Amino acid sequence: MRKLYFFLVGIAFGIIMIKSEAASWFRIFEMFYFQSFHMYGIIGSAIITGVIGNQIIKIFKIKDFNNNSIQYPNKDNTFKRYIIGGSIFGLGWALVGACPGPMFVLFGAGFYSVIIIIISAVLGTFLYGLIQNKLPH
Template identity: 60%
Template sequence: MRSLSYLLIGILFGITMFKSEAASWFRIYEMFKFDAFHMYGIIGTAVVLGVIIVQAIKRFKVKSFYGDPIQFEPKEKSVPRYLIGGFIFGLGWALAGACPGPMFTLVGAGYLPILIVIAGAVLGTWAYGLVKEKLPH
């Protein structure tokens, strides 16, 4: 039953991504050229909602679908790590025209060439696992 909940949440997320045009290559292109506010508005709204939801989870001690308490662990502050990771992520986003959420939305919308990008993302994740311990912390 929990899997059905996850599936329904994923479908709702995909519909929201598609209808808001957050999965649109043209909108992403506009954003990287600083030609339109559309994507910045979507990202800003997501950040604000994320902050509100995280604070609500902490304040009301919300539990997971499995009944476990949701805990937020502090991340280590490493500027080089985040700069390098952000650069690679942004470069991939600009080249592919999609970040991970919209990639799956585009598959669901029938844009099958994005499967090549998903294969590259999986390969990149696998490669990261191989070199993770050798990267700066």
């Protein structure tokens, strides 16, 4: 039953990404050239939704699917790590015109050339796993 739930959430996510044009390379291009507010509005809405969702989880002590309490660990050096990580993420996003969520949405919508980007992202994740213990966290 849980797999069906995640499958349906994924379908809904894909539909929302396509209908809102958040997976559109042209919208991403406009965003990086500061020609349109469209993507900034979507990203801002996602941030607000995430903040509210996290506060609801903290206030009502909502548990995960395995009935475990959700922990929020403290992190050191957050500013530096977010600037560096965000810059790398943004460069990749600008280079390929898609971030991880829309890559799979585009593949599901029939844009099969995006498989090259998906394979590259998986390879990059694998390489990060190999050097993760050598990086400051």
